[in-house]
Amino acid sequence: MINMIIDGKNVTAPKDTMLLEAIRGAGISVPTLCAHESVSRSGACRLCVVEIKKGNRTRIVTSCLYGVEEGLIVNTKSDRVKNVRRLVMELLLARCPESDLLQKMAKEMGIEAQPRFTPDTDKGTCILCRSCVRVCEEVVGVSAIGLFARGSRKTVGTPFMEQSDACIGCGACVYVCPTNHIVMTSTGEKRKIWGRNFKMQACSKCGKFFAPVDQLKFISKKTGTSMEDLAVCTECR
Numbered sequence: 001m002i003n004m005i006i007d008g009k010n011v012t013a014p015k016d017t018m019l020l021e022a023i024r025g026a027g028i029s030v031p032t033l034c035a036h037e038s039v040s041r042s043g044a045c046r047l048c049v050v051e052i053k054k055g056n057r058t059r060i061v062t063s064c065l066y067g068v069e070e071g072l073i074v075n076t077k078s079d080r081v082k083n084v085r086r087l088v089m090e091l092l093l094a095r096c097p098e099s100d101l102l103q104k105m106a107k108e109m110g111i112e113a114q115p116r117f118t119p120d121t122d123k124g125t126c127i128l129c130r131s132c133v134r135v136c137e138e139v140v141g142v143s144a145i146g147l148f149a150r151g152s153r154k155t156v157g158t159p160f161m162e163q164s165d166a167c168i169g170c171g172a173c174v175y176v177c178p179t180n181h182i183v184m185t186s187t188g189e190k191r192k193i194w195g196r197n198f199k200m201q202a203c204s205k206c207g208k209f210f211a212p213v214d215q216l217k218f219i220s221k222k223t224g225t226s227m228e229d230l231a232v233c234t235e236c237r
């Protein structure tokens, strides 16, 4: 086990733990947006910053990417940490001023004054954290979406923003998106996501529509399970 002092408390954590988990394990909350348990860490949002002290040196680190170390002294609420987090949040809010989640988090951090940065009005609620891209690539394994264009025009979507043949309509991207940016509508036998309509499979036992046919075909191809066996919803299995 690794011994550390976090916000004045003695904390132990198994080696190979990330600092964020050790901090949370000690009952201390740290704001995060991009650290979803289903995808690898990207360090994209930078909200999880904390201050660490090793010897006489202190520095700011991204706690979701920093591994625990013996003897580390961690401060999650120093003025330096608060200032960096504040700046990060103000930049995120400037990109996505309409995001309810960001507004709520900013309020909790005491950011209510006039924004320092000119708000964008055309970016929706995407903070470009890449969690959707990662889950599509790492977990689902189809890589149907990505980040395209550069600089302030960077955006997430399917290649050329056209309907993607690779997409199987599973909705994993919706599940991991922290800001609810991705729109998926389901109306019984149809689901629409990333501009494409997907036919839904009805459960062969209860008749409930439960998954896109394309997703089941993908699973069938990958696992060798017959479509007939896959056409039963989880409740009826």
Ligand code: SF4
Pocket: 125, 126, 127, 128, 129, 130, 131, 132, 133, 156, 173, 176, 177, 178, 179, 180, 181, 182
């Ligand atoms: S759509 Fe959501 S998950 Fe994807 S990059 Fe934007 S904020 Fe992150």
Ligand code: FES
Pocket: 031, 032, 033, 034, 035, 042, 043, 044, 045, 046, 047, 048, 049, 062, 063, 064, 065
């Ligand atoms: S949660 Fe650590 S960078 Fe986003």
